[in-house]
Amino acid sequence: MREISYARAGMEALVEEMRRDPTTIHLATDAPPSLVEEFGEARIRATPITENAFSGIAIGAAGSGLRPIVNWSMVTFCFVAMDQIVNQASKIHYMFGGQQTFPIVFRSSVGGGTSLAAQHSQSPYSMFMNLAGLKLILPATPYDMKGLLKSAIRDNNPVLSFESTRLMGFKGEVPDDDYTIPLGVADVKRTGSDITVVALAWLVHEALAAAEEMAKEGVSVEVVDPRTLFPMDNETIRASVQKTGRLVIADEAGPTAGAAAEIAALVTEDAATFAALKAPPKRVCALQVPIPYSPGLENHVFPDRNRIIAGIREVMAAG
Amino acid sequence: MTASPELQREMLRQMQTIRRFEERASDDYHNGAIYGVVHCYIGEEAVAVGVCSALNKDDQIISNHRGHGHCIAKGADLNRMMAELYGRQDGYCKGKGGSMHIADFSIGMLGANGIVGGGLSIVTGAGLAAQLEGKGRVAVCFFGDGASNAGSFHESLNIAARWKLPMLYVCEHNSWAANTSSRMTHARDDVASRAAGYGIPGVVVDGNDVLAVYEAATDAVARARAGEGPTLIECKTYRWRAHTERPGAADPRPLEEIAAWMAKDPIQHLVDDLKQQQGQYSDAEFQALDDAVMSAVAAAVAFAEASPFPAPEAALDDVFAD
């Protein structure tokens, strides 16, 4: 099968869905020339630098029959649009009694590792998990990127697509034919029997490397990628932990009130899964600080395969 | 374009309906049948009615926290509005929205909104959709003088002007944002003058003269439908009641200021206009109109009272669409 990059897979999903559905439009501060060439300036809008306005415009356009795809570029820039995301997009369907659908995709890149310092190295998805009314995808492979983004564009709700900066050039197999991946279905990226590592985005790959390393020591690691943060596939995660009895959660975001905390809670509050635990779950996350600039500092803050290995060893030793 | 006598009578009916609906909403808020908060539109009826009279059913509007008048002027059903205020199952939002969130997408009413300035960009998206659809629909934003100072005002007007969106931005300049006078907050009191910065027409009208509002809106709608872009219309008006109906809420506005504006009652203004048109209107006719309006409002209350409260578990419905 052909291999394409994570970024390319996202572009293919966008282009194919825009061909499929003439009601799709694209709003971003830059209009990619290839898109303008194919779809024209009417559908591919170069907006002024007005994240608040063009996020709101997407909501109004969605409520009036279009299917806007917004690209905030970095997640950093969506914070000036928080009113539209938090007060409007997440609630508008519910608040109006379900009378209208608001199919919108908001794309943005997340994560660090590129010495861009605090403002441009953020992974704030748990802030949005805490709102009811948004769906959230976080793909880790080109295959997942394409299939999830297509589902997001076809979904009748606002969907936030968080896309890992570190993975943009990462290549993987993607079939030529049209496919989608349903939202809310986790993927077991590697099966194992001794310990479950639930990993997000870039850390899926670090967890797979850690699993390879641990296999040499005779520890069988299962790697689960939730792929969507809302809806979260509780069943797959719980089933894996019931099988292995041990859990490490790896996330590039900080641990406090984060996705990792939510995953720990959904495992421990379920009686059957709790009963199967042989050791306390362990979070392997970024340190809870703004992301620093200098490479030595930045590397110290982010989790990686070595910290996942250390986490696995700790949990294995605990029981 | 001037309004026909029939249209003028219809405008009067709508304005009186808003007035009586708001009086009832206020009463029922104070007697506990309506919850949360209510912002009355009394005194500003000519703005919503004048603008919406220039629109077609499939044109779209967005409103703010003071939204009942805009709903009624766009043709919303009083029964379902009142049921929403009463928190009932047959309300427009099945009891999930209340006063600040009444919407009826089927008549192009994209919703009241509790965030000052929140609707400006959303309705600009409706304008974009209208432009892409190419059927000549227009989109209208109602917002206050307070909202005119929010960043979303500038962002939205710049985009709408640049993209020549078929839009009307209608500022209801009542000189107060909650308890703060616009004299304290506006670098320049006229909002319409800002239109020059976007290269679009900026029009100031007497917002208590429904026929003047209608004429300004008709011109702006024609311009929008012709693909010439948005217009900013500033309607000078005044709210008669305090910012909200909340008991004991402060109202720092000078009594003489309130009295002076109440003397410029937009409903009386139209009645006088109709009378001046040589025997076209009698007090008896107005009385009959008011009787009909009062019974429509009473029927809305009866409808609301008869509608059940939603089942508590319905709180879990409609978070997501299918």
Ligand SMILES: Cc1ncc(C[n+]2csc(CCOP(=O)(O)OP(=O)(O)O)c2C)c(N)n1
């Ligand atoms: C962003 C935001 N800030 C503050 C408020 C509280 N608030 C509600 S209405 C209002 C005044 C709005 O004034 P204006 O836009 O002139 O509308 P008016 O009430 O005069 O019709 C304020 C401050 C709010 N709802 N949203």
Ligand SMILES: [Mg+2]
């Ligand atoms: Mg005001």
